Amino acid sequence: MSTDQSSDLVPSWDDVAHTHSRFIYSVAYRLCGNHHDAQDLVQEVLLRVRRGLANYQPGNFEGWLSRITTNAFLDRVRKQKRRPTQPLPDEPDRYIEGSPGVSAEIAQRDLPDHLQELLMTLVPEYRVPVVLKDVLGFSYEEIADHLDIPIGTVRSRIHRGRSRLRDKLSV
Amino acid sequence: MNVDENLTEEAWEADVASLLGGLPFVDPPPGLIDDVLTHRPLHSGRVVLGLGLAAVFAIGAWLGTGNIGGDFVVPPVADLVAQHDVTADEASDVEVLNSNLGFTVGSGDSAVEIEQVPGSSDAASLPDGFERRATFAGSELEQQIYASSSSAVSIFIQPGAVDFDDLPAEGRTTIEGVAAWSDPVTMTVVVQTTDSAVTIVGLSESEVSTVVASIEAPGTFADRLGRRVGEWTAQLGFADPS
Incomplete structure (x- = not known):
């Protein structure tokens, strides 16, 4: 996007x-x-x-x-x-387990849903800046202005949000 | 220099960001936008107004019990927050104001007149382009609603002195050395002016402090808060509590 x-x-x-x-x-x-x-x-x-x-x-x-x-x-x-x-999650059963039985093609096709589910595991304080930065492409300055918080806070929240996503992606 | 240029990201961060950057746009369900354009959304229609009036009645009845009016008052914070929730969105919708306001609810001590405020603005009185949208005025309690394009603030004013001892202890605080009470979850702050209890819903404690600090006038925090509240209320013809 x-x-x-x-x-x-x-x-x-x-x-x-x-x-x-x-x-x-x-x-x-x-x-x-x-x-x-x-x-x-x-x-x-x-x-x-x-x-x-x-x-x-x-x-x-x-x-x-x-x-x-x-x-x-x-x-x-x-x-x-x-x-x-x-x-009320729309389709809670669509979470993709990292089992070898799931083909790469299916995993690729369902990746957006998987990522969305992972985004929802973040608390709003982390989810919002991550979405603004990584999904929508806003700068740290713009996000700090959006949310009326210091840019350092924006940066740390995005870092922590990404870190949590990385941990879940690597499970 | 753009601050972003000074930031370095680890490789794994770039990988996560790249994955998220690949998320596609999502189309809204067919008919959703037309429904919004042609119909009043379900959550901000008459049901909400009904809830708002119910809250007004509840506060009016509470006022009628004689709980305030003496030297000390304890703002009914939970009721005020509920009142803010159900009225802020509705009152900031000008079309709803036009079609629903201009009548009186109840009678006697519980009378709460609902009046539409003309389009004048005092955006400078609050941060982020807030404009006054409406007021709910009773004999012992006034609610003023200010809204920006993205948020709303209610200011409740009661004559009397706040009895901070009767508010939950965990919320007690001080602003510039003056006793106050705040709840960060509901974004509610109770403060004292010279002769009124002021409950602000929708601003954090630090935001309230910032707003009042912006007033270039001598005096204590309470004096300046009173001046600010006076600016808010004077435009509506109420007594200046400062």
Whole structure:
């Protein structure tokens, strides 16, 4: 996945919903890990976009969208901490064990699902910066600005997130 | 120089990043976007407004019991957080405000008027482009909702002095040497101005401190907080608690 890094035009809400829905949904899905929560998050994000478009300053539009999406996601995480609910993974049985019986071709085909499942094993504090950096390609500075945390914190969280993923990938 | 240029990654990190970078875009389910464009999302519709009004009633009833109004008050933090949760999203949706507000709930001491705030903005009063979206005003409690494009903050103001001893001990803290109470999970901070208890939901303790520190005025933290709260409330015609 790569992002459109700049745009000087401010699109209408309809344009955003239609033109950028795939980007927003992808970010939401990578953060939530299941389609049900991703759909709810996209709805909330589009409402926030509608409210925010009037104040949007032309620039990195997808950066702005990803910031709204990650903030909305983190708001939901905070609410869920107050009212814990059981997550419902879409297809929990698709986890790929590293057994020799699994062909390389099948493993390659199902790699995105496997990686997504591994992403979901990270706590949100690590998952969000890892997704922003490695999946979406934002810089450390942009992520620090997105999340309003020091760049050193961003770097350490990404390092720790990657480390945990590496450990799970090598099992 | 871009900070990224100074960062070195180990080989295994690059491998993990490369794998994640290969994750494809995901198409939204057919009809999802059209549903959002043409229908009110399920989670922020009338059900939420109903819950919000229920919370208003609950707080109104709580106020009616006489728990506050004397010298000391104990902000009902859990109820205030719930009130923030159910009203912040709804109140920041201008269309919902237009279609649902402008009426009075309850009567007597439990009366809580819900009024739509005109489009004026005091974004400078809060960080990150927050604008005032709505106020819920009762006889003993005021809630003001501020929202940015990505977040919302509620400020609850009650006359009286906070009885910090009756709030959970684990949340007791100080901000600039002044007694306060905070809960990082719910992002709630209780502070005291000259004559009001102020409960802020949606900002961390450090963010509250930063906002108040930005006020270039003499006096203690409580004085400056009161000034800031006064700025917030004066625009709505309420008494300036500072």
